[in-house]
Amino acid sequence: KQEVTQIPAALSVPEGENLVLNCSFTDSAIYNLQWFRQDPGKGLTSLLLIQSSQREQTSGRLNASLDKSSGRSTLYIAASQPGDSATYLCGAGANNLFFGTGTRLTVIP
């Protein structure tokens, strides 16, 4: 059974800092890994999708990488802003997604 772990559980950084969020998964037989952000009381907003044949995806200040063989993905956020404060979730799967419990990010102005 797929298990997804996200480290750290919480992270607080000053504005402007670059940061990395980590996601690990136990079963490498995945088709997709997707990163989301969730604001309090809201749904999940898709940030980046990495298909199993890809190594990374970029969108603006965000870059996500995938290493299937080691069961790891990272989300890199450059020049963090207070608006980036949210909980970040990764979902990995071959069909449905398995989720970690997320990393709660706070960017301090």
Next chain:
Amino acid sequence: EAGVTQFPSHSVIEKGQTVTLRCDPISGHDNLYWYRRVMGKEIKFLLHFVKESKQDESGMPNNRFLAERTGGTYSTLKVQPAELEDSGVYFCASTQTSWYTSEQFFGPGTRLTVL
């Protein structure tokens, strides 16, 4: 383009009552998923529809949960009778083409509280 919508946003019911949650996927999305997050836990898969057919319902917790997607458009998830442990946030997601290569788009969720 409208995103995934869910109704109601909140529902508070007594134990033993029935509740029906509704999800409207993005227009044209054949794949529809239900997920649930109970307090303090990770989001977990419940089931997957391809059009009106149940592709995978391995995550459904028990037979008190019934999901339908008549006509392959919107879906409903009925809980009957509701128990305290059913409390949580129920999310719906949809994808466009082949499920294994498509980005999942999530709705805002329905927060269910069973008293």
